[in-house]
Amino acid sequence: MKKDIENRSDIELLVNCFYVELKNDALLKPYFQHFTEKQWHNYLERMYLFWENALFHSGGYFGNPLKTHREIDSKNKILHKHFKRWLQLFFKVTDSHFVGTFANHAKQHAYNIAVVMELKLKDKNLS
Numbered sequence: 658m659k660k661d662i663e664n665r666s667d668i669e670l671l672v673n674c675f676y677v678e679l680k681n682d683a684l685l686k687p688y689f690q691h692f693t694e695k696q697w698h699n700y701l702e703r704m705y706l707f708w709e710n711a712l713f714h715s716g717g718y719f720g721n722p723l724k725t726h727r728e729i730d731s732k733n734k735i736l737h738k739h740f741k742r743w744l745q746l747f748f749k750v751t752d753s754h755f756v757g758t759f760a761n762h763a764k765q766h767a768y769n770i771a772v773v774m775e776l777k778l779k780d781k782n783l784s
């Protein structure tokens with residue numbers, strides 16, 4: 658029986674499973690191919706903090722995802738098809754492990770950020 662996302666270990670499960678999918682996805686894996694083991698470790702740690710803060714307001718994430726993705730986009734364009742696939746995978750992984758308010762909140766949050774980020778990457782004047 659599936660349950661809701663309730664704590665840090667649920668977030669670790671969600672993030673770990675999502676990035677396994679991502680690493681195996683032909684469209685998205687090129688963005689991560691250069692990562693060393695150490696970079697993966699640091700990146701996953703940041704993503705746990707990001708999602709813990711987004712869902713439970715833990716206050717532990719200090720970052721600027723837009724700036725990070727602008728830098729990625731300047732080297733390797735992130736297009737609509739990439740955002741679409743990113744969301745498809747995130748929704749699939751969330752639904753395959755969890756059900757409930759926080760699971761819905763995670764999907765809504767990912768969707769909102771993806772939409773805004775895509776818009777802002779296209780328009781350099783939006784900060």
Ligand code: HEM
Binds near residue numbers: 688700722741766
């Ligand atoms: C196709 C879309 C996306 C691609 C290809 C992508 C790729 C990446 C990559 C390669 C990094 C690591 C940057 C580095 O440390 O060198 C990163 C960081 C990150 N991504 Fe994405 N991303 C995408 C969409 C999203 C979305 C929709 C979200 C929001 C839920 C998100 C949230 C983050 C966060 C929070 C970080 C960490 C930023 C930091 O350093 O604090 N990404 N992304």
